[in-house]
Amino acid sequence: MELQKFKYDNKIVSMFAFATMIWGLVGMLVGLIVAIQIFNPGFLHLEFTTFGRIRPLHTNAVIFAFVGNGIFMGYYYSIQRLLKTRMWSDTLSKIHFYGWQLIILAAALTLPLGYTTSKEYAELEWPIDIAIALIWVVFGVNMLMTIIKRRERHLYVAIWFYIATFVTVAVLHIVNSFELPVGLFKSYSLYAGVQDALVQWWYGHNAVAFFLTTPYLGLMYYYLPKAVNRPVYSYKLSIIHFWALIFIYIWAGPHHLLYSTLPDWAQSLGTVFSIMLIAPSWGGMINGLLTLRGAWDRVRDNATLKFFVVAITAYGMATFEGPLLSLKQINAISHFTDWTIAHVHIGGLGWNGMLTFGILYWLMPRLYKTELFSTKMANAHFWIATLGMLLYAIPMYWAGFTQSSMWAQFTEAGTLMYPEFLETVTNLKGLYALRALGGALYLGGAIMMVYNLVMTVKKGTLEKEEEAEAPALVGEYKAHKGDHWHRWIERRPIQLTIFATVAILIGGVIEMLPTFMIESNVPTISSVKPYTPLELQGRDIYIREGCVSCHSQLVRPFRHETVRYKGEYSKSGEFVYDHPFLWGSKRTGPDLHRVGQKYLHSWHYFHMANPDDISKGSLMPAYPWMFTNDLDVETTPAKIRAMQKLGVPYPEGYDQIAVEDLRKQANEIASSLLEDKAVQYDFAERSQGNLADKEIIALIAYLQRLGTDIKQNNQSPETQIKK
Amino acid sequence: MLKNIKFYLDNASVDWMGIVSLVIFFLFFVGLVLYVFVMKKDQVDMLKNIPLSQDDTNESNSEHYEN
Numbered sequence: 016m017e018l019q020k021f022k023y024d025n026k027i028v029s030m031f032a033f034a035t036m037i038w039g040l041v042g043m044l045v046g047l048i049v050a051i052q053i054f055n056p057g058f059l060h061l062e063f064t065t066f067g068r069i070r071p072l073h074t075n076a077v078i079f080a081f082v083g084n085g086i087f088m089g090y091y092y093s094i095q096r097l098l099k100t101r102m103w104s105d106t107l108s109k110i111h112f113y114g115w116q117l118i119i120l121a122a123a124l125t126l127p128l129g130y131t132t133s134k135e136y137a138e139l140e141w142p143i144d145i146a147i148a149l150i151w152v153v154f155g156v157n158m159l160m161t162i163i164k165r166r167e168r169h170l171y172v173a174i175w176f177y178i179a180t181f182v183t184v185a186v187l188h189i190v191n192s193f194e195l196p197v198g199l200f201k202s203y204s205l206y207a208g209v210q211d212a213l214v215q216w217w218y219g220h221n222a223v224a225f226f227l228t229t230p231y232l233g234l235m236y237y238y239l240p241k242a243v244n245r246p247v248y249s250y251k252l253s254i255i256h257f258w259a260l261i262f263i264y265i266w267a268g269p270h271h272l273l274y275s276t277l278p279d280w281a282q283s284l285g286t287v288f289s290i291m292l293i294a295p296s297w298g299g300m301i302n303g304l305l306t307l308r309g310a311w312d313r314v315r316d317n318a319t320l321k322f323f324v325v326a327i328t329a330y331g332m333a334t335f336e337g338p339l340l341s342l343k344q345i346n347a348i349s350h351f352t353d354w355t356i357a358h359v360h361i362g363g364l365g366w367n368g369m370l371t372f373g374i375l376y377w378l379m380p381r382l383y384k385t386e387l388f389s390t391k392m393a394n395a396h397f398w399i400a401t402l403g404m405l406l407y408a409i410p411m412y413w414a415g416f417t418q419s420s421m422w423a424q425f426t427e428a429g430t431l432m433y434p435e436f437l438e439t440v441t442n443l444k445g446l447y448a449l450r451a452l453g454g455a456l457y458l459g460g461a462i463m464m465v466y467n468l469v470m471t472v473k474k475g476t477l478e479k480e481e482e483a484e485a486p487a488l489v490g491e492y493k494a495h496k497g498d499h500w501h502r503w504i505e506r507r508p509i510q511l512t513i514f515a516t517v518a519i520l521i522g523g524v525i526e527m528l529p530t531f532m533i534e535s536n537v538p539t540i541s542s543v544k545p546y547t548p549l550e551l552q553g554r555d556i557y558i559r560e561g562c563v564s565c566h567s568q569l570v571r572p573f574r575h576e577t578v579r580y581k582g583e584y585s586k587s588g589e590f591v592y593d594h595p596f597l598w599g600s601k602r603t604g605p606d607l608h609r610v611g612q613k614y615l616h617s618w619h620y621f622h623m624a625n626p627d628d629i630s631k632g633s634l635m636p637a638y639p640w641m642f643t644n645d646l647d648v649e650t651t652p653a654k655i656r657a658m659q660k661l662g663v664p665y666p667e668g669y670d671q672i673a674v675e676d677l678r679k680q681a682n683e684i685a686s687s688l689l690e691d692k693a694v695q696y697d698f699a700e701r702s703q704g705n706l707a708d709k710e711i712i713a714l715i716a717y718l719q720r721l722g723t724d725i726k727q728n729n730q731s732p733e734t735q736i737k738k
Numbered sequence: 739m740l741k742n743i744k745f746y747l748d749n750a751s752v753d754w755m756g757i758v759s760l761v762i763f764f765l766f767f768v769g770l771v772l773y774v775f776v777m778k779k780d781q782v783d784m785l786k787n788i789p790l791s792q793d794d795t796n797e798s799n800s801e802h803y804e805n
Contacts, residue, residue, distance in 0.1 A: 096789070169784070169785055171788040171789060173789070244790070246790060250786035251777060252774075254770070254773075258770050259770070266759070518766075521762060522759075525758065
């Protein structure tokens with residue numbers, strides 16, 4: 016058969032490789048900064064660099080910039096070779112590359128400025144969401160068209176993982192990003208309360224599944240056999256791994272909402288499918304490790320293989336731990352603590368980080384037709400990264416167990432052993448410092464790698480267009496006797512895409528529809544009323560500052576929580592006007608759902624001005640700009656109208672008088688505050704103008720409202736200011 | 739935990755959902771396992787060697803790139 020000559024596009028692979036290296040360093044550096052801020056809140060303390068604003072910058076940078084570019088680097092190299100063809104369109108490849116980098120830049124600018132939806136790993140505001148969808152489609156079209164015009168009849172299992180990733184991420188991103196814009200960089204989620212939580216964690220969990228796992232499994236199935244120069248241990252196992260994984264993963268989201276107000280049947284469904292996930296995940300891990308059978312001697316002096324081994328092992332550990340954490344009894348201990356942080360970093364630093372490093376060490380010398388600058392340095396990087404990862408994770412596990420135990424401990428007299436939440440955090444400072452050291456080591460290793468690879472690139476030359484040849488794929492495939500349906504689907508990318516889409520839709524639909532369609536799943540409470548305009552503005556400041564990064568708003572039905580937070584556990588009906596929900600996922604500070612009316616206005620005033628003055632040793636940063644910034648009231652009518660469109664029952668025409676109401680409430684709070692001489696003196700010192708016009712007043716209004724709708728006989732503030 | 743599941747399945751009119759999900763998953767998984775068991779060895783070998791069967795020049799001297 017006649018061989019066709021063509022050229023692989025290596026330039027695009029190299030571009031994504033550099034992007035993943037640069038953004039990797041940026042994302043890890045921001046991670047190190049937030050790790051230091053958590054035990055030293057004064058570190059780099061500017062309005063735009065507070066923990067609440069740059070923690071999402073860290074997560075977005077490492078997920079979408081470091082891992083994202085890593086995925087595309089791995090894809091563009093392997094797709095062309097697995098399909099024996101050049102990418103379908105060089106132009107689309109370039110649009111994809113530059114578009115993705117622009118999105119990352121937009122994220123790096125908007126998140127510190129406080130433009131955020133507050134939904135984890137989906138913080139970017141609506142114009143950027145649209146850009147992500149468009150660029151994702153550009154990538155998908157280019158990939159699918161390349162598959163269609165391929166020269167290799169059968170689609171290797173890595174390609175299935177790539178296809179499933181494309182389809183599922185598109186579905187997740189679109190469904191979770193339904194939001195109503197109220198300005199250029201502000202929107203409200205279309206969903207509220209428990210429904211918003213369900214959609215968000217269906218997204219959040221599957222972002223882990225389909226952005227951090229399936230694409231990297233695809234990469235594992237390609238790069239591991241290449242690096243070790245032998246085929247995958249069991250191709251049959253890889254087929255089961257693929258279908259079982261994509262089918263089961265999508266159901267597991269509700270395990271992030273155990274003991275929340277989500278209907279119990281949905282929580283149980285999440286738990287059951289999470290347990291089932293062990294099977295395909297470990298199937299994949301075993302398949303990866305057994306691919307190295309007979310080649311373990313090469314691991315000793317081959318840095319790429321070392322990174323792969325640790326990556327696959329970390330994948331196994333994280334996917335064993337994940338199901339354990341979704342057991343209600345264990346989740347009761349781990350949730351809202353640093354245990355979760357340890358868990359995700361075993362996945363992030365171990366699985367994604369190590370696999371990316373391994374691929375980079377394998378790929379760059381090949382792209383640049385030279386040898387690696389320093390094998391010794393690569394091996395040193397491996398040990399530093401492994402040590403860094405352990406030094407990161409172990410203190411976090413310790414911190415998680417410690418804090419959870421301290422929360423739940425009662426004295427013999429039946430009172431909380433550690434009634435001050437602060438005690439349970441300050442106790443962890445040393446562990447937080449160790450974690451930062453672990454992170455610094457890991458970053459140090461990555462810097463060594465970038466240096467090593469830059470030196471490698473300098474001594475080589477990029478083979479931008481790599482010559483290749485393969486016979487054309489012509490004519491109809493003649494089925495052999497005894498061929499099976501799966502063999503049929505392996506030749507048909509479109510059908511495979513449709514099958515994969517159906518597999519991932521079933522779980523999401525069965526979980527979400529009942530919560531949206533059946534009213535009994537979200538019981539309403541008649542005393543729950545919409546936020547006042549001032550409270551709504553205060554809530555938006557709470558969102559802007561990323562308070563949700565450290566404070567949950569969900570009192571779980573445990574005795575130690577209802578005693579600690581002095582109120583009932585949270586009910587679904589309390590959140591029906593919360594667009595978006597703000598339950599959070601981590602308690603570095605206490606839960607705030609029952610904080611309303613607990614303290615005096617002046618307590619909040621001084622606490623926001625300098626938390627350390629009120630709670631000695633507090634790890635919360637100060638927010639002095641809220642005392643000088645005037646509240647932007649002009650946005651109020653548009654926000655009220657948006658809420659009305661979302662079904663929040665403000666009276667018709669309320670947008671017209673909302674500002675008047677807002678000012679009235681602000682004046683009441685400000686004059687009550689100014690009765691206190693200490694406030695008068697402090698405000699005169701730190702700001703100018705009218706206290707009622709400042710952002711702090713809106714925030715206090717919101718905090719004082721929290722959780723009070725179902726509090727009986729609105730109790731008076733019981734804690735007096737200690738100053 | 740089982741008691742809770744039963745309570746909610748009985749009271750929330752969603753019992754059919756649990757059963758449907760179980761049936762779908764069970765059938766799918768059984769079908770999948772049956773399929774891989776009857777796959778022919780030559781098919782499997784051909785498929786698993788796709789990444790290694792490339793004729794690009796890099797692969798012929800992979801030892802050169804050992805690191």
